Amino acid sequence: MAKVSGAVVVDIEKCKGCSLCVEACPTLTLMLNRSVNNRGYHFCYMQIPENCNGCANCSAVCPDSCISVYRLRIVH
Amino acid sequence: MACVIEKINEIIAPENLVYAKSPLTNDDIMHYCPGCSHGVVQRLIAEVIEEMGIQEQSIGVTPVGCSVFAYKYIDIDWQEAAHGRAPAVATAIKRLMPEKMVFSYQGDGDLAAIGTAETLHAVNRGENIVMLFINNAIYGMTGGQMAPTTLVGQVTSTTPFGRNVDINGYPLKITDLIAQLPGAAYVTRQSVHTAAAVRRAKKAIRKAFEIQRLNCGTAFVEIVATCSSGWKLSPVESNKWMEENMFPHYPLGDLKDSKRADSGLYRIKSK
Numbered sequence: 286m287a288k289v290s291g292a293v294v295v296d297i298e299k300c301k302g303c304s305l306c307v308e309a310c311p312t313l314t315l316m317l318n319r320s321v322n323n324r325g326y327h328f329c330y331m332q333i334p335e336n337c338n339g340c341a342n343c344s345a346v347c348p349d350s351c352i353s354v355y356r357l358r359i360v361h
Numbered sequence: 362m363a364c365v366i367e368k369i370n371e372i373i374a375p376e377n378l379v380y381a382k383s384p385l386t387n388d389d390i391m392h393y394c395p396g397c398s399h400g401v402v403q404r405l406i407a408e409v410i411e412e413m414g415i416q417e418q419s420i421g422v423t424p425v426g427c428s429v430f431a432y433k434y435i436d437i438d439w440q441e442a443a444h445g446r447a448p449a450v451a452t453a454i455k456r457l458m459p460e461k462m463v464f465s466y467q468g469d470g471d472l473a474a475i476g477t478a479e480t481l482h483a484v485n486r487g488e489n490i491v492m493l494f495i496n497n498a499i500y501g502m503t504g505g506q507m508a509p510t511t512l513v514g515q516v517t518s519t520t521p522f523g524r525n526v527d528i529n530g531y532p533l534k535i536t537d538l539i540a541q542l543p544g545a546a547y548v549t550r551q552s553v554h555t556a557a558a559v560r561r562a563k564k565a566i567r568k569a570f571e572i573q574r575l576n577c578g579t580a581f582v583e584i585v586a587t588c589s590s591g592w593k594l595s596p597v598e599s600n601k602w603m604e605e606n607m608f609p610h611y612p613l614g615d616l617k618d619s620k621r622a623d624s625g626l627y628r629i630k631s632k
């Protein structure tokens with residue numbers, strides 16, 4: 286059985302906190318951070334990183350190209 | 362927690378990368394408002410040009426409107442046009458340099474108001490270009506005034522009580538008009554509000570560029586888009602508003618896909 290696990294890396298300074306990725310994430314991984322970046326935006330981050338499956342839905346809807354997605358295939 | 366961080370670090374390795382922005386997307390921070398559809402579409406254009414390996418051949422023509430600075434964001438050649446004139450400028454570039462991949466990029470105020478003549482005549486001549494049309498039903502850049510594409514009843518800064526057909530006329534479905542013109546090889550209407558829609562829109566943009574290679578007429582891609590600042594909604598609310606109000610009037614899907622365009626027999630232009 287193969288279990289896929291993923292992670293995202295957010296370019297915090299580019300993020301404008303639009304929240305479209307939070308809405309697009311099927312696994313409720315993402316959330317806007319309570320703190321802000323240098324331009325005053327609540328940037329997105331993995332609030333529950335264990336949930337991410339690397340589906341890349343968040344990066345697909347991001348208008349500012351801030352999200353990179355990684356996916357690991359764990360074979361048991 | 363330490364174990365989770367260790368796991369994340371293990372996943373974040375070059376061999377596991379499934380998505381990163383195209384190298385053609387410059388590092389500049391875009392000037393668009395948070396959540397603006399222009400950013401998504403411009404990311405897709407960069408990805409398509411990269412995947413087709415046509416960076417050196419591509420020339421984009423930018424409009425007047427919020428996307429006026431699009432030339433800052435994709436690492437290809439660009440030409441800025443006067444308001445509404447992008448299809449005329451793209452026509453000249455393509456006719457002078459037929460080996461180039463030429464596309465125009467316009468908002469609805471640019472393409473369907475001040476530039477209606479250039480738009481319709483470029484397509485009617487069957488210019489061998491790609492035209493990208495970002496329809497957010499409003500003039501975003503100048504402060505959210507009514508556009509020809511504004512919906513009936515839609516509140517804008519110049520229709521504070523909603524668009525009234527008795528005074529303001531009807532929302533213009535210019536893409537439907539364009540599909541009637543014999544010069545149009547491929548006409549489609551897409552959106553970028555969900556991951557699935559983004560993937561479909563990317564396929565449509567790719568197809569439009571492929572059609573330009575066939576030399577068989579204009580490929581026209583409308584993206585039904587949001588303008589959260591003009592609509593005075595959050596980006597997430599804007600997507601919902603667009604689904605509920607824009608899609609019934611501007612239904613998504615292909616309006617024209619000339620079979621002859623696929624075979625390259627539709628009209629071969631001499632170089």
Ligand SMILES: Cc1ncc(C[n+]2csc(CCOP(=O)(O)OP(=O)(O)O)c2C)c(N)n1
Pocket residue numbers: 425426427428444467468469470471472475495497499500501502503508588
């Ligand atoms: C000749 C001329 N007339 C009017 C303007 C003012 N103007 C600038 S952008 C714009 C409309 C832009 O709306 P749209 O094309 O829908 O683009 P958006 O900003 O919504 O992306 C107008 C009327 C101008 N710059 N030049």
Ligand code: SF4
Pocket residue numbers: 291292293309310311312313314315336337338339340341342343344354
């Ligand atoms: S890759 Fe998929 S699961 Fe992971 S954060 Fe993005 S949308 Fe959520």
Ligand code: SF4
Pocket residue numbers: 392393394396397398399427497501502587588589590591
């Ligand atoms: S005003 Fe509207 S179209 Fe212009 S950048 Fe802002 S959201 Fe985008």
